[in-house]
Amino acid sequence: MAICGNLLITVLIWLVLHLHTPMYFFLCNLSVQDIVHVSAILPKLISIVSTGNHNISFAGCFSQMFMFIFCLNTDFLLLTSMAYDRYVAICIPLQYSVIMNVQTCVLLVSACWVIGVLNAVMHSFLMSQLTFCYHKTINHFFCDLRAILKLSSDDTMHIKTIVFAEGVLFGVIPFILILTSYVCIISSICKIHSTAGRLKTFSSCSSHIVTVILFCGASLSQYMKPETEQSEEQDKLLSLLYIAVVPMLNPLVYSLRNKAVLQAMKIIIKIKVSNFLSGAFVRY
Numbered sequence: 001m002a003i004c005g006n007l008l009i010t011v012l013i014w015l016v017l018h019l020h021t022p023m024y025f026f027l028c029n030l031s032v033q034d035i036v037h038v039s040a041i042l043p044k045l046i047s048i049v050s051t052g053n054h055n056i057s058f059a060g061c062f063s064q065m066f067m068f069i070f071c072l073n074t075d076f077l078l079l080t081s082m083a084y085d086r087y088v089a090i091c092i093p094l095q096y097s098v099i100m101n102v103q104t105c106v107l108l109v110s111a112c113w114v115i116g117v118l119n120a121v122m123h124s125f126l127m128s129q130l131t132f133c134y135h136k137t138i139n140h141f142f143c144d145l146r147a148i149l150k151l152s153s154d155d156t157m158h159i160k161t162i163v164f165a166e167g168v169l170f171g172v173i174p175f176i177l178i179l180t181s182y183v184c185i186i187s188s189i190c191k192i193h194s195t196a197g198r199l200k201t202f203s204s205c206s207s208h209i210v211t212v213i214l215f216c217g218a219s220l221s222q223y224m225k226p227e228t229e230q231s232e233e234q235d236k237l238l239s240l241l242y243i244a245v246v247p248m249l250n251p252l253v254y255s256l257r258n259k260a261v262l263q264a265m266k267i268i269i270k271i272k273v274s275n276f277l278s279g280a281f282v283r284y
């Protein structure tokens with residue numbers, strides 16, 4: 001479902017010209033990111049569940065960890081850019097086209113991807129310096145950074161410190177920025193006089209906030225809290241939220257409830273059907 005929903009959004013935004021605005025470019029990036037995110041983790045999990053073969057190679061495990069760190073990081077930053085974009089659009093609309101010009105968008109988006117990759121490279125390098133014994137059992141659904149750290153026989157204090165510092169820098173701070181921009185958005189919505197307009201904007205904002213809180217809350221609560229044995233099972237369940245549930249909800253929450261996207265979908269379907277009926281080959 002996550003792949004279908006996100007693929008649909010990506011193709012739609014790519015095909016329909018009037019969706020070529022900063023907001024939809026961010027959404028498209030988020031969808032691509034979500035596709036990468038679920039495909040890095042869920043296929044292996046599904047194969048483990050369906051075949052009962054619980055083995056994963058060392059290289060496989062490291063690649064999964066690399067992709068996971070990259071995706072989590074980029075997702076946080078993309079969500080922050082999207083919240084900033086909405087903040088500018090709603091709170092300072094007159095300067096929107098000046099602030100959100102092509103350069104800024106490309107810069108923001110590239111920063112998100114580049115920071116994600118660099119971070120994943122750094123962690124993979126640090127982890128590759130550790131010693132691991134031959135056969136180990138990972139008590140998790142996938143090769144999570146913390147789960148692998150536990151397997152090493154070395155002192156991992158320095159990595160844990162880095163993880164914490166990064167959690168603050170790329171997790172807590174973006175989360176606060178996102179919440180702040182939504183607070184500004186809501187307070188400026190409250191100044192709108194028409195009730196219908198207020199309700200409409202409010203309903204789209206509240207669903208964004210819910211998914212952001214689910215995603216950021218679940219992942220931050222895992223990485224920022226001290227480790228205890230009894231929370232391990234809880235952690236595993238909670239991790240499903242950000243590895244599977246939120247990537248599936250994102251297209252629903254951000255795009256499929258959106259009038260412009262629905263309109264675009266109708267147009268595409270109409271063109272397809274009429275092409276099909278008339279048998280004509282038309283490029284659009």
Ligand SMILES: *[C@@H]1O[C@H](CO)[C@@H](O)[C@H](O)[C@H]1NC(C)=O
Nearest residue numbers: 025026028029032105106109
């Ligand atoms: C991501 O965003 C950038 C900048 O807005 C845009 O140029 C690019 O096409 C987007 N990429 C995807 C895959 O949506």
